[in-house]
Amino acid sequence: MMTAHEAVERFVNDGDTIYSGFNMISFALTNEIIRQGIKGLKAVAGSVTPNVTMMSIDGNVNRIETGYLSGTLRSKPFQEMMRDGRVKWNDYTNMTITLRLMAGGLGMPFICANSFLGTDYLLEETMNHSRSLEEDRKREDGSIAPPYAVIDSPFDGRKALLYPALKPDVAIVHCQRADEEGNVQVWGPQADTKWGLWSSKNVLVTAEEIVPRSVISTEPHFTIVPGFKVSAVIHEPWGSHPSGLNGYYRADREWAGLTGAGMTTWNGAREYLDEWVYGTKDHADYIAKYKDRFGEDLLDNLRVKDTMVPEQPARYGWR
Secondary structure (H helix, E strand, O other), X not given: OOOHHHHHHHHOOOOOEEEOOOOOOOHHHHHHHHHOOOOOEEEEEOOOOHHHHHHHHOOOEEEEEEOOOHHHHOOHHHHHHHHHOOXXXXXXXXXXXXXXXXXXXXXXXXXXXXXXXXXXXXXXXXXXXXXXXXXHHEOOOOOEOOOOEEEEOOOOOOEEEEEEOOOOOEEEEEEEEEOOOOOEEOOOOOOOHHHHHHOOOEEEEEEEEEOOHHHHHHOHHHEEEOHHHOOEEEEOOOOOOOOOEOOOEOOOOOHHXXXXXXXXXXXXXXXXXXXXXXXXXXXXXXXHHHHHHHOHHHHHOOEOOOOOOOOOOOOOOOO
8 A cells, every 4th residue: 555656756766668548547656756747658548538638638658559549539639749749659549559458468579360360450551650669679680670560371371461569668547446555346347457457567556445354255356466566556536527537427528628638739638637636635535625616516526326226136155
């Protein structure tokens, strides 16, 4: 157990590759990375989201490897950074990024998938454009590794594609609950979260609740990553806000309009970061500021009120 400040200070370094996916977003850790001024990060995920927009605009992230950029492209400043080369990127697909993370999590150097066959992904200009991540593929001898390789299958002779494994330095995620040993449990849509965690060298987790080990043990199937893989667990209620967390609260759809978090202009982005990131000392302070500014009822209205109960709950036991 540690604070977000301690976790980021200890485990996130300039130049790291960082996994932050479409689901289970930890804005608590995102904001702390921004506050500490960590630079030169590469963001990887099947889909990158507005928290990567924030880190890009503030100069933390300058490279992106993903299967979906549209979540960040709503920001005109971000579009400008892509055009002028301040942000470099390669665009794969959601599935191929997830498979590459899976390869990294399983200790495989590459993985085979054929979704690029018959598509423009195989065109030279798609992966080796002027703002691609070619430098990231540089080998020790100075040569450049390809973004993928087309081979003849040794089994049936058909064309097949190999993709290199992704092995981030650090993953940041927000979960429903964890215990003090770092056993992390999640439910709801997970997308590439499991393999993002398993493939990363260091896993930093903010948790809505910290529960006893006995709670984890009684429903072990919710455990997405065990404690021995987790570098830091932080108790951080509302740690995913303004995003949502399945079973706890909905995404705050009014947030961008209230605060300028949409980052559609440089001035708006700067004002938002100055007030809501640099202007708060940690995520608890950020939530307290929200309540003070907009009222506790607005936040409380985001809480999930109608919980779902299985019609026929599973029965556990073995004797």
